[in-house]
Amino acid sequence: MTTENRPTAFVSTPVDMLLIGGFSILHFMLFAWLTRTMALADQALENWLHMQLSAAVIASSITWVINHPHFSATSARLYHSRASMMQFPVTAFGVPVVVLVMSVLAMANPATVAPWFIKLYFVWSSYHFSAQTLGISLLYARRAGLVIEGVTRRILSFFVFSSFLAPMLRAESLSQPTRYYDVAMPVLGLPPGLYALIANAMIAMALLGIILLLRAAWQQEKRVPLLMLVPVAAQFCWFMPGSYYEGFREFVPAYHSLQYLFIAWFMNLREKQVARGISPSVRYVTRQSLFWLALNIAGGIVLFWVLPNYAQYLGFSATPYQTWGIVIAAVQVHHFFVDGVIWKLKNPQVGQPLMASLHDMSGSKA
Numbered sequence: 001m002t003t004e005n006r007p008t009a010f011v012s013t014p015v016d017m018l019l020i021g022g023f024s025i026l027h028f029m030l031f032a033w034l035t036r037t038m039a040l041a042d043q044a045l046e047n048w049l050h051m052q053l054s055a056a057v058i059a060s061s062i063t064w065v066i067n068h069p070h071f072s073a074t075s076a077r078l079y080h081s082r083a084s085m086m087q088f089p090v091t092a093f094g095v096p097v098v099v100l101v102m103s104v105l106a107m108a109n110p111a112t113v114a115p116w117f118i119k120l121y122f123v124w125s126s127y128h129f130s131a132q133t134l135g136i137s138l139l140y141a142r143r144a145g146l147v148i149e150g151v152t153r154r155i156l157s158f159f160v161f162s163s164f165l166a167p168m169l170r171a172e173s174l175s176q177p178t179r180y181y182d183v184a185m186p187v188l189g190l191p192p193g194l195y196a197l198i199a200n201a202m203i204a205m206a207l208l209g210i211i212l213l214l215r216a217a218w219q220q221e222k223r224v225p226l227l228m229l230v231p232v233a234a235q236f237c238w239f240m241p242g243s244y245y246e247g248f249r250e251f252v253p254a255y256h257s258l259q260y261l262f263i264a265w266f267m268n269l270r271e272k273q274v275a276r277g278i279s280p281s282v283r284y285v286t287r288q289s290l291f292w293l294a295l296n297i298a299g300g301i302v303l304f305w306v307l308p309n310y311a312q313y314l315g316f317s318a319t320p321y322q323t324w325g326i327v328i329a330a331v332q333v334h335h336f337f338v339d340g341v342i343w344k345l346k347n348p349q350v351g352q353p354l355m356a357s358l359h360d361m362s363g364s365k366a
Contacts, residue, residue, distance in 0.1 A: 008225045009142045010266050011358045019262040020136055021234025026236040026257035031055075031248040032123035040319055055247035062254055068300025069293065070257035072334045073264040076299060078338050088341050095337045103330040107316035107323055110183065114318065114326055119185045121329040126239070128336045129256050132159045133235040135343065136259060137228050139354060142345070144225040152212040156204050160232055162202040162237045170195035181325020199240075231259065261296075263354070268292050270353035273361050280363035303331045 009016040013265055078084055079091055085092040106114040141148050148156065174194040177184045217224045238252045269288055277283050308327035312320040345351045 006143060006145075006355065007357045007359075008140060008227055009357070010262070013227065016140075016262075017230050020227065020259050021230045021255065023258070024234045025230075025237055027251060027255075028242050029244070032241070035245060056250055059250035059254060063304075064300060065297060066254045066261065067257045068304045069296035070260045070264070070300075071303055071331060072270075072296040072299025073261060073292075074338050074342070075303070076296060077264065077268075077342055088338075091338055091341050095334060098331050099337070102333070103326055104316070107311070107318040108331075109316065110316075110318040110322050110326075114183045114322065115177075115186050117326065118180050118183050118329055121333055122180070122185065123168065124330065124336050125160070126168060127179045128339065129235065129238070129252075130161045130164045130201070130258065132260060132339075133231045134344070136231045136263065140225050140227040140231075142351075143355060144220045144222060146186045146217060146220060146224065146226070146228070148213075148216065150275040152209070152216050152331050155212055156232070159202055159205045159209055160235060162198050163236050164203065166195050166198040166202060167239050169198060181328075182321050183325055208334050233283055238363055263290075265289065265292060266356075266358070267350075267353055269361050270314065270356050274353065280359075280361055282362045285358070285362045304328060307331065329335065 078088065096344065102117055106117040111305065137156070138148055138153075138158070169190055171178070172188040172190040173195065174187055179185070213224050238249070242248050242252065269292075270338050272278070272288060273280075273284065278313060308324040311327045312323045315321075316323065319327060323359070343350060343355070
């Protein structure tokens with residue numbers, strides 16, 4: 001299928017838009033409106049606390065079907081076959097050893113090593129969010145036939161990564177450390193003015209980026225696909241205005257995971273179909289999708305319940321609660337390592353399947 005007649009969306013524009021960030025943008029807009037409305041109502045504090053509690057309960061519940069499976073999907077993609085593991089031997093065999101050593105040192109030294117291990121996880125997590133946002137945005141540009149390179153790509157990257165860097169710098173200017181599973185993370189004590197500097201630069205880059213994107217589209221006689229902009233706008237909501245709304249920010253990991261699951265689900269479908277020579281059918285898509293989701297829900301349970309639960313009995317200095325947090329952080333650090341190598345669009349084994357559409361696999365537009 002040529003670029004001219006290839007659909008930009010994997011499924012359809014509305015479905016893709018919602019799953020790659022549209023849901024989160026709508027959620028943020030609704031949550032911000034409700035917050036302002038409650039601030040003007042009687043018993044505002046009681047209503048606000050009730051909304052926060054409800055949001056936290058819902059966010060914690062959906063982790064088992066969205067957040068945790070997205071980590072399992074990464075491991076399944078790397079470890080599903082010997083050929084896959086041998087394609088990235090250092091990542092498949094060396095990285096788990098490195099992460100295990102780091103975890104053991106953190107559990108054995110909860111007051112000295114664990115804070116910096118958790119710090120590494122938090123900083124890398126936000127970077128990982130940004131890298132995924134940029135990757136998905138460029139993927140949709142590629143599907144639309146729009147080439148983004150040079151200064152335009154660097155400006156887009158600056159805006160995306162600044163949306164996590166600015167609030168991180170703001171947090172590092174605080175005097176009190178934050179805690180994660182009762183592990184106090186160190187604060188770097190940076191000057192508070194750095195946040196405003198990066199935030200203002202980000203706004204300037206956004207305006208310049210829009211101009212450069214329109215110029216690139218005009219020069220290539222293409223259009224700037226809306227689907228390319230949705231992940232970028234979503235991340236801006238997550239880290240900038242959304243970071244001030246307790247009750248919304250708890251959902252950000254789920255929205256990031258939903259993006260990932262959507263792309264990983266499609267990739268799995270296409271790879272299996274091509275490798276096995278399966279004819280397009282709705283039945284294939286349905287059965288393979290249900291199997292893949294069930295497999296990764298089970299994998300998420302192993303990674304985020306079985307592993308931390310049994311790690312508590314290893315007898316290290318960390319408390320059971322701290323151990324749970326350290327193991328969860330370790331699973332995610334491993335995920336960051338693996339994701340950095342298995343999703344390179346320059347690799348034809350990755351790029352080619354991601355140029356298909358659901359119609360190619362199901363034979364139906366429904």
